[in-house]
Structure formats: structure tokens, C-alpha cells
Amino acid sequence: MTLKLTKYKDINEFYKRVYPFLIKKEAENNLPLGLLNSIKSGSRYNNPLLVSAENEDGSIKGAFIMTPPHNLVSVLQINDNEYSTIAQELNTLLSEEGIEVPGFVSEKVSAEKLTQAWCNLKGCEHEIGMDQRIYKLDHVNEIEIPEGKLIQPDERHLTLLSDWIKCFTVETGVRPLTESEALERAEDMIANENYLYFWETDGKPVSMARGGRWTDNGITVNFVYTPKPFRKKGYASAVVAGLSSKLLEEYKFCTLYTDLENPTSNKIYMDIGYVPVCDSLMVNIK
Known part of the structure; x- marks a missing residue:
């Protein structure tokens, strides 16, 4: 069958087409599913790129979601020989729209094949932005917790949160934020986030x-961050375990992404009870 790409302007129409395809692997597809829900709720992301990959019979074989300036998130269930076709179709569609792709985020094998097809077509180079692993948790193990407690930040913590957000974006290799962007993000998180927590010790x-x-x-x-002076004291374990327990009161499971080049964080999450689901790649196009 011949694959074709369809661009959607209506989030509700796109949602109806691709959500049943994505939800079959809910934990693995937590990123595209979560993005879709955020876009649909109108809480974030203006002018997203929404594209489906479909067979001639209308069956969904893949989905692309991009929230500029972030990388293109892709989920594809296609044959190896179809990646070149997908790359050509995607290039035509994006060229018509005047859209540049800064990179891809996808399940590891699919990301490698799509990147190879894309760079062969475009004559571009690429680099690995982050070698990732997706984890899933449905219960929290009993672990040793340092003294302290979970608190929700408020206006008193605005400057601190802004600084931490800036440091987090630098250390994780995502697009660095300016001071004003970080401050704006911190204000939004304090005002609108229900599940943002600090671990506090000695006040x-x-x-x-x-x-x-x-x-x-x-x-x-996500947004798991501990400043360097407070690392290796169990605080990250405490805040993640505490938050995960709270989230499991409302949800059946939690997911998270890790950087495989950071064995410490991967061990922390597995000790808490997170189980590997699949590997993912963040690829930057140069």
C-alpha cells in the first residue's frame, strides 16, 4: 500500500484519527499523547504541526506532532523500506509550509531509520541530543528517605524556581531559556501547575x-532537578518517590524519560519502582 501524509488544522479531527493508534501503547507514547491532550485542552502550544501517516485504506500507520521550536515527535509503525517514502512525503509537506525541522524524538530504532532516510534525502548531518529510556511505575517501593517533606512552591519561590528551570534546560540539552523566559515559565508553573513539588529540608x-x-x-x-550542592544526599529520590505516590492516587501509572548517560538517575528511578518500557532518541539535525 502507498503511504500518504495528511496535515490537520483541527486538533479535534486529528485527535479522533490518531488517538486510537497512539493509545495502544499508552506508556511508550506518553509524549505524543500528552502533547495532544495539552493542545486539545488549549493550555499550551500555539500553531502545532499535526500530521498523520495513512495507508490507502485509511488505516493509521504513524503520527507527527511538532510544537515549535521543539523537535518533531514521531510515532511510526511502518516497514523499513517505507522510511524513504515517509521522508520524501514529509519533506514535501514541510517545504510547502515553510517549516524547518530541528530534529526528531521517537522510539530508538524508528528514530535511527527516520533520521537516516531524512539525512540521505536532505544531505544533512545529525547528532544525538539525548539517548533516552522511558520508564513506567505502578507502585512505589519502600526506600530510605532523608529528612524533609514535600511542599508546593508559591510566589516566595519564584526566583529560585526560575533559576532552577534555567539550569535544568542547560543540563538536559534542550533549548536554553533566557532569564525572562525562565521567569515567565516559573510564574506559569506556580500559578497553574497542580503537581509541582519541592523537597524541603531545614526550611x-x-x-x-x-x-x-x-x-x-x-x-x-519530569522537571526532576537537584542543584549540585544538594546532590548525592537522596533528595531526588525523595521528591520523585513522594510525587509519584501522590500521582498514583489519581492515575494508574506514572512514566518518565531518563538520560542513559546518567546511570545515577536511572538507578534512582529503578530503586523507586520504575521499570524500563522502551528506548527513545532525541536527534538534532545540523
């Missing part, structure tokens, strides 16, 4: 984590 915040990007049954833990 001082020492680590943070956030729950976001919900799906039908799950929610993603």
Missing part, C-alpha cells in the same frame, strides 16, 4: 519534580 528547597502530560491512565514525571 530550604533542595530538589524538585513535576507531574504533567497526562494520558487516559497515566501521567509523566
Whole structure:
């Protein structure tokens, strides 16, 4: 069958077409599913790129979602020989729209094949932005927790949260934020985030984590950050375990992404009870 790409302007129409395809692997597809829910709710992301990959019979074989300036998120269930066709179709569609792709985020094998097809077509180069692993948790193990407690930040913590957001974006290799962008993000998170928590010890915040990007049954833990002076003291474990326990009161499972080049964080999450689901790649196009 011949694959064709269809661009959608109506999020509700796109949602109806691709959500049943994505939800079959809910934990693995937590990123595109969470993005779809955020876009559909109108809470974030203006002018997203929404594209489906379909067979001639109308069956969905893939989906692309991009929220500029971030990388293009892709989920593809196609044969190896179809990646070149997808790359050609995608290039034609994006060229017509005047859209540049900064990179891809996808399941690892699919990301490698799509990147190879794309760079062969475009004559471009690429680099690995992050070698990732997706984890899933449905219960929290009993672990040793340092003294302290979970708190939700408020206006008193605005400057601190803004600084931590800036440091987090630098350390994780995503697009660095300016001071004003980080401050704006911190203001929004304090005002609108229900699942943003600090671990506080001796009256001082020492680590943070956030729950976001919900799906039908799950929610993603992200923005896990501990400043260097407070690392290796168990604070990250404490905030992630505490937040995960709270999230499991409302959701059946939690998911998170890790950087495979950071064995410490991967061990922390597995000790808490997170189980590997699949590997993912963030690829930057040069």
C-alpha cells in the first residue's frame, strides 16, 4: 500500500484519527499523547504541526506532532523500506509550509531509520541530543528517605524556581531559556501547575519534580532537578518517590524519560519502582 501524509488544522479531527493508534501503547507514547491532550485542552502550544501517516485504506500507520521550536515527535509503525517514502512525503509537506525541522524524538530504532532516510534525502548531518529510556511505575517501593517533606512552591519561590528551570534546560540539552523566559515559565508553573513539588529540608528547597502530560491512565514525571550542592544526599529520590505516590492516587501509572548517560538517575528511578518500557532518541539535525 502507498503511504500518504495528511496535515490537520483541527486538533479535534486529528485527535479522533490518531488517538486510537497512539493509545495502544499508552506508556511508550506518553509524549505524543500528552502533547495532544495539552493542545486539545488549549493550555499550551500555539500553531502545532499535526500530521498523520495513512495507508490507502485509511488505516493509521504513524503520527507527527511538532510544537515549535521543539523537535518533531514521531510515532511510526511502518516497514523499513517505507522510511524513504515517509521522508520524501514529509519533506514535501514541510517545504510547502515553510517549516524547518530541528530534529526528531521517537522510539530508538524508528528514530535511527527516520533520521537516516531524512539525512540521505536532505544531505544533512545529525547528532544525538539525548539517548533516552522511558520508564513506567505502578507502585512505589519502600526506600530510605532523608529528612524533609514535600511542599508546593508559591510566589516566595519564584526566583529560585526560575533559576532552577534555567539550569535544568542547560543540563538536559534542550533549548536554553533566557532569564525572562525562565521567569515567565516559573510564574506559569506556580500559578497553574497542580503537581509541582519541592523537597524541603531545614526550611530550604533542595530538589524538585513535576507531574504533567497526562494520558487516559497515566501521567509523566519530569522537571526532576537537584542543584549540585544538594546532590548525592537522596533528595531526588525523595521528591520523585513522594510525587509519584501522590500521582498514583489519581492515575494508574506514572512514566518518565531518563538520560542513559546518567546511570545515577536511572538507578534512582529503578530503586523507586520504575521499570524500563522502551528506548527513545532525541536527534538534532545540523
